[in-house]
Amino acid sequence: MTDNRKRAGRKPKADTTVFRYSVNFTAIEQAILMSMYDKVQVESMSAFIKMVLFEKPFKVFYVDENTRVFIDKLSSFNALYRTVGVEYALIVKTLRENFNERKAMKALYNLEQKTTELVRISMEIVSLARQFDESWSQKSR
Secondary structure, three states, X not given: OOOOOOOOOOOOOOOOOOOOOOOOOOHHHHHHHHHHHHHEOOOXXXXXXXXXXXXXXXXXXXXXXHHHHHHHHHHHHHHHHHHHHHHHHHHHHHHHHHOOHHHHXXXXXXXXXXXXXXXXXXXXXXXXXXXXXXXXXXXXX
């Protein structure tokens, strides 16, 4: 008979991983291995052991909670600035419609002063963020 069956299912890999080894560790060696594994973000312990055995470089990412909080606060500042920008035009329009010109101009002058102060504070925040990035970023490690 001829072999006319259709091949269904998953295609076989060209280079399968069929060779397996078993390694026994002491408690101290296991603790060292687990501390190294915790620092590296890989999908499995076997992939990590392969990387260590064949001396493939692996990256260690340190997650600093203070840095994360700092970035979250900066993001909330930017959201606040966007809100102020949107509301600014609405306030100007409302002032001109509801008050006489003299009162509206006085209120606009106060608003302008507060806005320039906000811009100055924003520039300070940007410079502090750059200083923070230069001194504490992962590039400097």
